[in-house]
Amino acid sequence: MADGILIENVVKTYGSGDTAVHALRGVDMAVAKGEVVGLIGPSGSGKSTLLKCLGAVIEPTSGRMTIGDRCIYDNGWKVRDLRALRRDLIGFIFQAPYLIPFLDVTDNVALLPMLAGKSNAVARKEARDLLGALDVGHRAAAMPSQLSGGEQQRVAIARALINRPPVILADEPTAPLDGQRALAVVGLLNDMAQQFDTAIIIVTHDEKIIPTFKRLYNIRDGRTVEEVPGASVPEVPA
Amino acid sequence: MISLAGRDILHGWGKYMLTGVGLGLLIGVTLSMAGVYRGMVDDAQALLDNSQADLWVVQKDTLGPYAEPSNLAEDSERPIQAMRGVAQAAGVTYLTMQIAHGDEDVRVMVVGAEMGAPGLPGQPTHLVAGRHIVRGHYEAVADVKSGFAIGDRVKVRRNFYTIVGLTSRMVSSGGDPMLFLSLKDAQAAQFQKDSDAILRQRARIAASPQLNPPGNPAVSQAVNAVQSENNNVNAVLVTLSPNAQPDEVAAAIRRWQRLTVYTRAQMEEILVDKLIANSARQIAMFLVILSIVSAAIVAFIIYTMTIGKIREIAVLKLIGTRDRTIAWMILQQALGLGLIGFVVGKIAASLWAPFFPKYVLLLPADSIRGFFAVMLICTLASVLAIQAALKVDPAEAIGG
Numbered sequence: 351m352a353d354g355i356l357i358e359n360v361v362k363t364y365g366s367g368d369t370a371v372h373a374l375r376g377v378d379m380a381v382a383k384g385e386v387v388g389l390i391g392p393s394g395s396g397k398s399t400l401l402k403c404l405g406a407v408i409e410p411t412s413g414r415m416t417i418g419d420r421c422i423y424d425n426g427w428k429v430r431d432l433r434a435l436r437r438d439l440i441g442f443i444f445q446a447p448y449l450i451p452f453l454d455v456t457d458n459v460a461l462l463p464m465l466a467g468k469s470n471a472v473a474r475k476e477a478r479d480l481l482g483a484l485d486v487g488h489r490a491a492a493m494p495s496q497l498s499g500g501e502q503q504r505v506a507i508a509r510a511l512i513n514r515p516p517v518i519l520a521d522e523p524t525a526p527l528d529g530q531r532a533l534a535v536v537g538l539l540n541d542m543a544q545q546f547d548t549a550i551i552i553v554t555h556d557e558k559i560i561p562t563f564k565r566l567y568n569i570r571d572g573r574t575v576e577e578v579p580g581a582s583v584p585e586v587p588a
Numbered sequence: 589m590i591s592l593a594g595r596d597i598l599h600g601w602g603k604y605m606l607t608g609v610g611l612g613l614l615i616g617v618t619l620s621m622a623g624v625y626r627g628m629v630d631d632a633q634a635l636l637d638n639s640q641a642d643l644w645v646v647q648k649d650t651l652g653p654y655a656e657p658s659n660l661a662e663d664s665e666r667p668i669q670a671m672r673g674v675a676q677a678a679g680v681t682y683l684t685m686q687i688a689h690g691d692e693d694v695r696v697m698v699v700g701a702e703m704g705a706p707g708l709p710g711q712p713t714h715l716v717a718g719r720h721i722v723r724g725h726y727e728a729v730a731d732v733k734s735g736f737a738i739g740d741r742v743k744v745r746r747n748f749y750t751i752v753g754l755t756s757r758m759v760s761s762g763g764d765p766m767l768f769l770s771l772k773d774a775q776a777a778q779f780q781k782d783s784d785a786i787l788r789q790r791a792r793i794a795a796s797p798q799l800n801p802p803g804n805p806a807v808s809q810a811v812n813a814v815q816s817e818n819n820n821v822n823a824v825l826v827t828l829s830p831n832a833q834p835d836e837v838a839a840a841i842r843r844w845q846r847l848t849v850y851t852r853a854q855m856e857e858i859l860v861d862k863l864i865a866n867s868a869r870q871i872a873m874f875l876v877i878l879s880i881v882s883a884a885i886v887a888f889i890i891y892t893m894t895i896g897k898i899r900e901i902a903v904l905k906l907i908g909t910r911d912r913t914i915a916w917m918i919l920q921q922a923l924g925l926g927l928i929g930f931v932v933g934k935i936a937a938s939l940w941a942p943f944f945p946k947y948v949l950l951l952p953a954d955s956i957r958g959f960f961a962v963m964l965i966c967t968l969a970s971v972l973a974i975q976a977a978l979k980v981d982p983a984e985a986i987g988g
Contacts, residue, residue, distance in 0.1 A: 398986060407906065407983040436982075437908025444985055448903045452599035457590055464589050465908050493599075509907070521986050 353418045354382040354549030355404070355517045360413030360423075362399050362572075373399040374410070375572035381549040381565075383516065386540050388560060389553045391569035397553050398521070400569065404551070405440055405519050406432045418516045437465055441510030441518035441548070445525045447502035449494035449509075455481065456490045459508045466513060480508045483545075484538065500531045504538070511542055518543075520552040529558045536562050592904075592913070593920035596897075607889055608925050611882065612932025615962060618878040619937040620944070622954050625871045627947035632761040632859035636852060639680070641709045641825035643838055644850045652848075653682050653822035654761055654855075655863045660847060662775075662819040671840055673832030678702040679821030680710035681774045684764060687742055694734050696767040697760040698744060700774020700821075709825035712768045718753030725773055729753040731765035744769070745777045761859050763946045771821070779818035789815055879965060882929075887969035890922045894973035898980055906982035915974045919967065926966035930959050 362374040373396045381387050391397050402408040404415065406422065406429075415423040417439050422429050429435045436442075449458045459477035464470060481487045486504045489497055497505065503523060510518050520539065524532035536552070536559045543550045554560065567574045597604050635654065644653065645660070645668060652658020665677040681700035686693040701710035703721050712720065712729045718738045721727045728749040730736040740751045749769060758766045769777065781789070793799045793808050793815075800808040828837055838849040850858065860868075894901070901914060934955055941948040 401986055402983050405906070405986065407981075407986065433905070433908045433910060436906060442906055442985070444903070448899060448985060450900050450903065452592075452596040453590075457595070461590070461909075462907055465910075465913075470590060 353516070354380070354385060355551070356380050356414075356416040357400075357404070358414040358416075360400070360403060360415065361411045362396075362403055362408070363411045372572055374403070377413070377569070377572070377574050379551075379567055379574055381517075381551055383547045383549055384544045385565070386536075386543045386550040386552060386563065388563035388566040389551055389569060389574075390555070390560065390566065395569045396572045397569055401519055401521055401551075401553055404517070405442065406435050437462060438513060439515050439517060441513070441515040443503075443506050443510045443518060443520035443523045445522045447494070447499075447506040449502060449505055451494055453494075454490070455486065455492050455494065455497070455505050458494065458505060459512050462509060462513050477508070477512060480512055481505070484508050484542075499526055500534070503527065503531075503535055507535070507538060507542065511546055511548070514546055514548075516548060518548055518550045520550060522554055522556070523552065524554065524556045524559055532556055532559055533562065589913075591920070592917040593924065596917070597921060597924060604921075604925070605928065608928030609932050611885060611889075611925060611929035613936055614878065614882050614885065615929045615933025615958070616936030616940070617933075618875060618882065619933055619950060619955070619958055620941065620948055621871050621874050621878065622958065623937065623941060623948035623950045624944065624946055625868055626949035626951055626954065627763070628761075628864045628867060629860055630949045631759050631763045631947055632864060633856065634757050634759060635761050636855055636859070638713055638758050638766075639710055639825055640707075640713065640827065642828040642834055642852060643826035643841070644855055645677075645824040645826060645841055645845070646822070646848050646850070648846060648848050650848060651858050651862065653680070655858050658822050659820045660822075660824065662771075662821050664821075664845065664847065665824045667845060668824055668826060668841060671837065671844070673829055673837040673840070674826055675829045675832075676708055676827045677824050678708040678710050679771060679823070680825050681771065681778050681820075681822045682760075683774070683778045684760060684762070685744070687744055687767070689735055689740075689742070694736075695764045696730070696734055697764045698774055698777055699766050699768050700771040700778070701768055702771045709827050712753065712755045712758060712766070714756045714758060715753050716756045718751070720753055721768065721770055722752075724770055726750060727752045727770070729755060729768040731755045731758045731767070733759060734765035734767065736767075742767070744773075745780065746782075747773070747776070749773070759947070761863055775818060775820070779820060781816070786816065879961065882962070883965045883969050886922060886925060886929075886966050887972050889925065890918060890966075890970050890973040891976065893921065894918055894977050899985065901977050901980045902982050902984040905980060906985045911978050914977050918974050918977055919970050922966040922970035922973070923963060926962045930962045933962075934958075 357377055357379040360374055360377045364371040364373060377400055389397055403410045410423060412425050422435060456474055456477050459481060460473035463473035463476055478487060478490050481490050484504045484507060486501050489501055494502060524535050527535060539550055566577045568577050646652035647658040647660050650656045650658045662679045665679050668674060669677040679702060683698045685698060686695050702708050721729055726749050728751050730751050732754050736742060736751045738751055738754060741748045790812055793811050799811045828834060834851040838851055841847060841849045904914060937950055941950060
């Protein structure tokens with residue numbers, strides 16, 4: 351397995367004793383650099399909890415997580431500054447684009463490198479170059495409210511990629527899009543994963559895009575099962 | 589790093605500006621209230637300055653002539669005049685009354701001053717038009733605030749007086765414009781009885797065997813004459829010789845003339861700490877209430893603005909924005925609101941101040957204090973919103 355993200359026996363339990371809720375019961379996943387994998391499962395199966403653990407937003411109860419060659423969690427965080435970890439190592443794409451409405455397209459993307467300490471000019475140049483690569487360079491000066499849904503999602507992808515993170519976590523990124531646009535976004539993410547050598551995990555319910563994944567994890571009752579798309583049609587809740 | 593607060597403000601500048609203007613009008617009212625208080629103090633000091641006195645000699649054990657009634661004999665000034673350290677002494681009367689001006693009444697303070705020699709304390713100063721009173725009777729000098737013009741004839745009690753001069757900023761401690769008459773005219777206005785009262789007085793004396801002894805009508809005539817004339821004044825204003833110490837001269841007058849004497853500092857204390865103290869406390873209460881209301885409004889506005897951006901704040905935190913960057917953004921917005929509010933408030937207060945019936949004095953020092961108070965209030969008001977923002981969980985950006 352090339353360096354991407356490796357999750358070993360990750361457990362997350364909310365509460366304790368009789369009222370304990372076991373959201374993750376020992377999740378194992380491995381995603382290589384340049385690879386895009388799907389993560390599916392019914393509501394309440396633990397998808398969002400796994401995403402939050404991977405995103406260093408909540409702390410797992412136990413297990414081990416490695417990004418690239420860096421162990422970030424081993425029964426405890428191995429990184430002191432989780433904000434910097436999220437900023438530098440993880441890109442996020444949300445269900446809705448959630449662009450900052452008061453920043454123009456360029457600054458929405460350039461904000462991350464600015465937060466990482468780059469100068470405004472350098473950050474903006476990088477943002478414009480990336481927006482160009484994602485075919486939204488012509489909307490660089492527009493405000494998010496002036497963009498179509500597809501354009502907004504491309505800008506959100508640019509924001510996730512701008513710091514060249516080794517991992518991108520996408521939480522139902524095609525949910526607001528119609529079939530053609532949804533497939534286009536997945537195609538774009540595949541291209542970007544290869545171009546930027548990034549491991550991408552896409553949480554989805556979207557039946558249209560599931561067959562496009564080469565590898566698929568199905569999470570049920572807090573455990574992941576690897577499935578091969580096309581070999582059997584996974585059960586996807588409405 | 590770009591200014592997140594600045595971009596957010598620019599994005600919704602219309603709403604932000606309108607909020608700032610609304611807050612500014614409230615701040616304008618607050619500044620005006622402070623200006624009203626300053627105006628009252630300034631009116632009181634103008635009254636003392638314009639009297640040109642160093643000492644006020646009044647009826648024993650009274651706080652006269654401005655805070656309490658005071659009557660003393662007009663000729664009290666002669667022994668005072670003769671005392672060491674006294675340069676000039678002149679009797680003066682004060683009477684606040686309504687007088688007709690066209691179809692309306694004007695509230696004025698009628699001042700009776702000795703016009704015998706120029707420069708006597710109590711005489712009108714700051715003449716902006718016309719001349720001083722030169723005739724013994726029926727001439728008056730009015731402050732421009734009264735609305736009278738030169739040549740106007742005004743009725744005070746039973747007599748008419750012609751306005752021959754106009755002064756500026758000569759007002760009572762309550763802000764009423766002054767109307768100067770000669771001392772004799774003012775005494776008549778203040779103490780002279782009307783015809784019915786004189787008739788009743790004469791009848792009472794005629795009926796009294798002690799005041800109207802049989803076979804000796806000269807006694808009742810003398811009593812009538814004494815009771816019909818009044819030579820009292822409300823105070824004797826004293827100016828001191830160069831190098832004379834006010835406290836020493838005041839002590840000497842108290843000892844030898846058995847009268848109450850106030851120095852300038854004591855009279856200021858009476859006017860500011862006693863006469864307008866209740867008004868000052870009233871205004872202070874308004875200032876406190878307005879400050880609390882302003883703080884509550886700013887807190888509510890900033891809190892609402894922040895709550896409206898919870899999702900954006902969650903995203904910002906998720907992608908690595910530090911808490912202090914988010915707190916600074918909210919604080920900048922609160923301070924910006926305060927700045928707009930202060931500028932609008934200052935302009936509004938300056939524009940509407942001349943329309944207040946009382947003198948509104950907007951001091952630059954008060955404006956500076958007000959600015960810092962507004963900034964402090966905005967800082968405190970943003971605390972609630974900052975707390976709310978810092979509690980936002982970055983996980984809120986992720987569904988589930």
